[in-house]
Each structure stands twice: as structure tokens, then as C-alpha cells.
Amino acid sequence: MSDDPLLVALAGHDLAPLSDPDACARFATDATRRVESVPALVLRPAGTAGVSAVLAACHAAGRPVVVQGGLTGLSGGARVRPGEVVLSLERMRSLGPVDPLSAQIEVEAGATLQAVQSAAAGHDLVFGVDLGARGTATIGGMVATNAGGIRVLRYGMMRAQVAGLEVVLADGTVISAVRGLDKDNAGPALHQLFIGSEGTYGVITRALLRLHPAPTLQANALIAVDDVPQAQALLRHLRARLGGLLSAYEGIWPEVYEGATARLGTTPLPYGAGLYVLAEIQGMQHILREEAFEAALIEAYEAGLCRDIVVAQSGREHDQLWALREACVEYTFGLGELVPHDLSLPAHALPAFLDKARALLARIDTEARPYIYGHLGDGNLHYIVQTARSSEVSTALNALAAGMGGSVTAEHGLGQDKAPYLAMVRSGAEIQLMGTLKRALDPAASLGRGRLLPD
Numbered sequence: 001m002s003d004d005p006l007l008v009a010l011a012g013h014d015l016a017p018l019s020d021p022d023a024c025a026r027f028a029t030d031a032t033r034r035v036e037s038v039p040a041l042v043l044r045p046a047g048t049a050g051v052s053a054v055l056a057a058c059h060a061a062g063r064p065v066v067v068q069g070g071l072t073g074l075s076g077g078a079r080v081r082p083g084e085v086v087l088s089l090e091r092m093r094s095l096g097p098v099d100p101l102s103a104q105i106e107v108e109a110g111a112t113l114q115a116v117q118s119a120a121a122g123h124d125l126v127f128g129v130d131l132g133a134r135g136t137a138t139i140g141g142m143v144a145t146n147a148g149g150i151r152v153l154r155y156g157m158m159r160a161q162v163a164g165l166e167v168v169l170a171d172g173t174v175i176s177a178v179r180g181l182d183k184d185n186a187g188p189a190l191h192q193l194f195i196g197s198e199g200t201y202g203v204i205t206r207a208l209l210r211l212h213p214a215p216t217l218q219a220n221a222l223i224a225v226d227d228v229p230q231a232q233a234l235l236r237h238l239r240a241r242l243g244g245l246l247s248a249y250e251g252i253w254p255e256v257y258e259g260a261t262a263r264l265g266t267t268p269l270p271y272g273a274g275l276y277v278l279a280e281i282q283g284m285q286h287i288l289r290e291e292a293f294e295a296a297l298i299e300a301y302e303a304g305l306c307r308d309i310v311v312a313q314s315g316r317e318h319d320q321l322w323a324l325r326e327a328c329v330e331y332t333f334g335l336g337e338l339v340p341h342d343l344s345l346p347a348h349a350l351p352a353f354l355d356k357a358r359a360l361l362a363r364i365d366t367e368a369r370p371y372i373y374g375h376l377g378d379g380n381l382h383y384i385v386q387t388a389r390s391s392e393v394s395t396a397l398n399a400l401a402a403g404m405g406g407s408v409t410a411e412h413g414l415g416q417d418k419a420p421y422l423a424m425v426r427s428g429a430e431i432q433l434m435g436t437l438k439r440a441l442d443p444a445a446s447l448g449r450g451r452l453l454p455d
Contacts, residue, residue, distance in 0.1 A: 004041055006085065009057045013050050016091060018042040027086045030071045030078040031133075032417065042086040047108075048166060048174060048205045054087055055203065055447075056172025064446050065170075067199040069110060069141030072133040074340055075415025077145070077198050077451050084449075087203065089140055098123045103211040104163055104180050109140025109204050116209065125211040128155025132326045140204045146196035148411030150325070153377045154247035154282060155212065157411070158195065164208035165191035167201075170442035178208045193437070198413050200448040201441045215282035218247070219293045220321050223300075224273035224308040228351045228376075231277050234305040235377060238279060241296035245288065248280040249377030250325055256373045260327035263334075268310045268321065277306075277376065278325055328373040332384050338371070339390040341383040343401045344410035350379060353404055357383065360396050365389045380410035398424055419454040 002019035018024050019041050027042050028035045045051050058065050068078045068088045080086060092110035099105065100123050107116060113134040116127050131137060131149035141147075143165065147158045155161070164178035177191040194201055225231045231251065238246055252260070257276045261267045269276065281293050297309050312318040332338060345353050354372075361368040368387040374380050387393045398408040402424035409418050422431060434453060438445070449455070 002041060006041065006057055006061060006063060009061070010043075010053055013053045014046045015050055015054065016044040016046070018044070024086075027068060027071075027088060028080050030068075030073040030076065032074060032076050032079060034076065034079060037080050037082040037084070039080045039084060039086045042088055044088045044091050046091050048092075048168065051087065051089075051092075051168045051203055051205050052172040052174055054085075055168055055170055058085055058446055059171045059444060062444065062446070064449050066448060066451075067140075067144075067203050069138035069144075070112065070133070070136040072137045073141065073145065073415060074342065074412045075145075075409065076417040077413055077415035077448070078141075079416060081416075081450065089138065089203075089205070092140075092205065095119050098125065098211065100125070102180060103213075104208055105211060106178060106206060106208045107139055108206055109138060109143075111139050113137045113139065113142065120211045121214065123211075124214045126214045127209065128161050128212055129158050132329050139207050139209070143195055143204050143207055144197065144199050145413035146411070148375065148378070148380065150250065150375065151247050151280075151282075152375060152380075153249060154244065159192070161210050162191065162195060162207060163210050165194055165204055166206035167191070167194050167204050169202045170444065170447050174205075175202070178206060180208045196413070198415065198448060198452045200438060200452045203447070213284075215247075215284065217285040217288055218280065218282045218318065219312060220248070220278060220280035220318050221293070221297055221309055221311040222268045222321055222324070223277040223279060223297070223306045224269050225275050225277060225306045227274045228354060230305060231275055231376060232347060232350070234277065234279075234300050237300050237303070237305055238296055241299070242281055242292065245281040245283045245292075246279065246377070247282040248278065249375070250278040251372075251374055251376030251381075252276040252278065252325065252328055253370075253372040255369070256328050256331060256371050259331040259335075259371075260324055263327050263331050264324060266320070266324075268324065269308050273307060278321055325373075332371050332373075332382075335371070335386065339385045339387060339394055341381075341385070341394065341397050341401075342409050342412040343381045343383055343397070344407040345379045345381065345401060346405045347379055349404040349406065350381075353381075353401065353406070356400055357397060360400060361385065361387070361393065364392050364396060368393060375410075378410075379406075395421075414452050416450050419450060419452060422452075422454060 089110040092108040096106040371384045374382040408421040
């Protein structure tokens with residue numbers, strides 16, 4: 001074991017430390033798969049007391065810290081810099097009992113999304129956020145990045161699911177705000193400050209999560225449309241007919257649709273459409289007729305709002321359509337070195353953005369090829385580019401989105417990779433306030449250096 005003086009200072013704490021380079025290698029990076037430095041020391045506390053001890057010791061010794069969860073991030077937030085101590089929450093996976101009356105559950109930050117979903121299902125409840133990496137994504141990381149996923153239309157972002165947090169500040173101070181009250185106006189809701197702060201204001205150790213009644217009826221359909229304006233007209237129609245029952249509205253562009261269907265070996269709708277939409281509704285069977293969804297889709301087809309539709313006729317077919325959406329991620333990851341972008345656009349700007357983005361790519365790199373899919377209903381595009389000129393392409397695409405009233409990150413967070421673009425989407429006054437908060441909570445800047453706020 002390492003003779004690192006930090007371990008001497010932390011003797012007696014259950015931290016399951018790692019210092020062997022081979023053992024530490026798996027903590028070097030996140031889903032970006034880019035390695036800058038293999039950590040020399042990884043500390044894995046078993047609970048909040050251990051996290052507090054680690055942060056207090058690092059604060060006293062002036063050692064920089066990067067906090068890690070499931071390593072599923074796509075913005076380099078968990079990627080290790082030289083000299084950083086890794087604080088991994090992978091051992092903090094416990095879940096408390098579900099409270100069916102308040103529809104809440106308290107969990108440690110290292111608990112996976114899938115574990116929370118399973119616990120909720122045992123009480124006929126669901127957790128509002130879902131995403132493809134559910135088996136490895138951890139609640140702490142999802143809160144820290146304010147994750148979104150596929151059902152933001154119905155349930156909102158991660159922020160809407162959090163009723164309270166326990167957080168450890170950079171000096172080891174533990175802040176417990178897990179009261180879970182629906183009404184509590186005794187000052188600002190301090191736990192909200194840490195949602196989306198990406199581990200730079202403090203380390204989330206526990207979360208009190210809101211759950212929702214499990215739908216007893218859900219239905220989905222894959223719909224072929226000509227273009228984004230037609231898809232948006234269809235969205236307006238479905239919202240008008242189905243209201244809050246619409247739970248998902250995903251977009252898959254042809255290049256990705258063809259690759260994902262080839263990967264799965266099934267083609268629900270023929271190739272040739274300008275865009276494919278996966279729409280879903282959720283509700284209670286005793287107050288919702290399944291035919292309402294099909295009737296709304298038939299109306300849309302007859303009104304010329306789409307060119308083809310396939311409606312899932314069973315739970316198995318419902319899952320197969322979602323498997324197609326998840327295959328989009330697998331397909332693009334399998335293409336090798338691509339440049340991902342997680343852009344958010346105002347609905348009215350989407351068509352113009354797509355046209356301008358293709359023209360922009362053609363000017364920068366004639367060999368560039370975009371692969372696009374995403375959460376069309378909330379304006380979130382995963383705009384992934386195959387190009388040899390990654391820096392120029394990313395700067396131009398982010399600037400284009402920002403200039404049209406959008407954001408350079410919709411749900412993945414800024415991390416290290418997007419922190420340099422912060423000034424594109426936040427004013428000088430906003431960035432100054434973020435810096436003031438950072439200095440107040442972490443005056444030595446030991447937590448997550450270069451994340452969220454650029455160096």
C-alpha cells in the first residue's frame with residue numbers, strides 16, 4: 001500500500017484505498033474514454049463519515065479531489081487530472097425503505113438508477129428519470145449533473161425528483177437537508193444549490209427522491225415524418241389530444257435509424273423518411289382508453305402530419321421500440337472516435353439550426369458527417385459528428401446553438417470538456433455569481449478543478 005501521507009492522516013477510517021496503478025486505471029476516465037492521468041490514490045469510503053474525513057484531510061493538505069460515481073458521464077467531469085485524489089462513491093449503494101405514503105425513498109449517492117427503479121416498482125411506483133445507462137449511472141452523479149433522459153415531458157429533469165440532499169462541503173462539513181417536506185419556507189431550499197453543480201460546490205452523499213404512481217397503461221408508436229417542422233406539428237397535435245399523458249417524444253435521424261436498425265436486425269418502418277419519431281403515453285387504465293392514442297395518431301395521419309406509423313401492440317413490442325432508441329447510443333459509440341454535442345434549442349429554432357449546422361460543417365470539413373438523435377419533445381439534440389477537425393467543429397456548433405438562444409449542454413453537464421464554452425450561454429454577471437458561490441463553499445478550490453467553471 002502507498003505511503004501517501006494522506007493515508008496516514010486518515011488511518012482508522014474505512015476507505016478501501018487503492019494505489020496500485022493497475023487497480024487505479026479503471027478510475028482514470030468516464031464514458032468519454034479519454035485518459036489524461038491515472039490516479040495515484042483512490043479512496044472509496046463506506047459512508048458519509050468517511051467522505052467527510054477524506055475531504056477534511058484533503059482540504060488541510062491542499063490536495064485536489066475529483067468525485068466519481070458510475071463513470072457514465074460524457075463531458076469529462078470524472079476524468080482525472082494529474083495530482084487529483086479520486087473520491088469514489090461506488091461503495092455507498094444502500095437504499096432506505098420506500099415510504100408509500102409520501103412516495104419517497106432515501107438512498108446513498110452510489111446507488112444505481114436501476115436499483116431505485118426496482119425498489120419503486122415493488123410499491124407500484126416509478127422514478128421519473130430514465131436513461132440507457134440505468135444499470136451503472138448513480139443517483140449522486142445524476143443529481144450533480146441534473147440528468148434528464150427520455151421522459152422529461154412527463155416528469156421533468158432530475159431537479160424535479162429531488163426532495164432533499166445530504167452534502168459534504170470541501171472542508172468536511174456535513175449539510176443535511178433531507179426533510180422531504182412539500183412545504184417548507186424556512187429560508188432558501190439549500191439542497192437545490194448543489195443540483196447541477198457537478199461536484200464543485202460539495203459532494204452529494206445521500207438523496208431523498210420523489211416517486212410517482214406507476215402507470216397501468218402505456219403505449220408507444222414509431223412514426224415516420226418528412227422533416228422537423230412536420231414532427232413539431234405532430235407534437236402540437238398529440239399534446240392537444242392527449243395533454244399530460246404524452247411521456248416521451250424522441251427523434252431519430254435517418255443515418256442513425258439505419259445504423260440502429262441494422263444493429264438490432266429489425267426495421268419497424270421502411271427507410272426513406274426524413275425523420276423517425278418515437279412517441280409514448282403513460283396513464284391509468286381505468287381513466288384512459290388505449291384507443292385514445294391510436295385515435296390521435298389516425299387523426300394525425302389523415303391530416304397529413306406523418307407518412308407512416310407502427311403502433312406497439314404488446315408489451316414486448318413496446319420494449320422493442322425502446323430498444324431501437326437505446327440502440328442509437330450503442331450504434332454511435334461503435335463508430336469510433338466521434339465528437340459528441342449535447343445541445344438544447346428553443347423549439348422554434350430547431351429547423352433553422354439543423355440547416356445552418358449542416359452548412360457550417362460543410363465549410364469546416366467537407367468530410368464531416370453528422371449523426372443525430374435526441375429528445376425532440378424538449379429540444380435536446382445529441383448532435384454527434386465524425387470529423388478530423390473536432391475543436392473547430394465543436395466551437396462552431398456550440399456558438400451556433402448559443403446564438404440561437406440554446407445551450408451547449410442540455411443534460412450531460414459542462415464537465416471539463418464544455419466548461420470553456422460557459423461564457424457562450426451565461427452572462428458575465430452569472431459567471432461571477434457562480435464563482436462567488438464556489439469561493440464561499442470551497443475557498444481552496446480543491447473540488448473538481450476545471451469542471452463547470454473553466455480554469
